[in-house]
Amino acid sequence: MSGPVPICRACGEPIEDPDDAVYLGHEEGNSGPGWDIHAHRGHVNQVGPDPVAARAAARVLIVKALES
């Protein structure tokens, strides 16, 4: 397996062991394709609410605010 080592969203350290990396979702970048979000298996609970779901919810609130 090659490619960049995923970075833990909770602690910011690289996740060297692929079996220890938990995929949390994909985050869109302001420019470019964005990036995947990972965390150590033991750190998932420290990341908090699903960041992708939180962003989607925020986007809905922004749209509603603009419509009113």
Ligand SMILES: [Zn+2]
């Ligand atoms: Zn971690």
